[in-house]
Amino acid sequence: MILAVIVVIVVVANRPKDYNFDQPAARVTVDTVMTDFKNDAANASEKYSDKVIAVTGQVGTIQDEYVTLRAYDDDLWLYNVNVYMENNQDLKKFKVGDTVTIEGVCDDTDLFGDVDVKKCVIADQFATVPDYDGAQKVKINDFVKRYKENQVKADEKYKGKTVQFTAKVTHVADEYAVVEPFNADVWDWDCDVQICFEDMDDLKKVTEGKMVTIVGECYGQADMYTAKICRAIVKK
Incomplete structure (x- = not known):
């Protein structure tokens, strides 16, 4: 009986976590995410890490395994959001310079201060939209x-x-x-x-x-x- 309980616990513990991509925990721009981590890394980690977020930014570079989204504010030029797609074939859909929104699981900052977002998909709508009509x-x-x-x-x-x-x-x-x-x-x-x-x-x-x-x-x-x-x- 005890062995069976242990087996169940191990199986549950090792089961992949289900993430809700239909309701991201936050809808933000690259600038917002980078500023939050820059100002208070601990608080930003609690707010974003291991949660699905929708991030809007400008495509900076397209690598073999990921895409970088850069901030618009030149004060944040040193940092990027690194986007790792759930399906690597989706990397072909990006164009350098375009503004896109991705949804994925925030994986905190890396060694260089960038924010990694994994299991990403391209969103149908922007996380944030400028008020063009009310400009x-x-x-x-x-x-x-x-x-x-x-x-x-x-x-x-x-x-x-x-x-x-x-x-x-x-x-x-x-x-x-x-x-x-x-x-x-x-x-x-x-x-x-x-x-x-x-x-x-x-x-x-x-x-x-x-x-x-x-x-x-x-x-x-x-x-x-x-x-x-x-x-x-x-x-x-």
């Missing part, structure tokens, strides 16, 4: 001026919020575009705004020298640019 309409000249004059106050007004403006495209890179205010001249070397798109197909819609209306989330000052707009879409 704050701003003039690009005023937007850039505020950031050049006082970054702290500009962040209070714009960072984390969805904004819309029209500007001239000055450069199109492989993963982002750059725009500048109308009153920029050759001496304004630090007035550009970096635009990272929600879908890389939107990058194909912008052309250097042309005007474009952009709607996206402001992520404050970028490393090499006055400000950074992420999850952007082209407004028709």
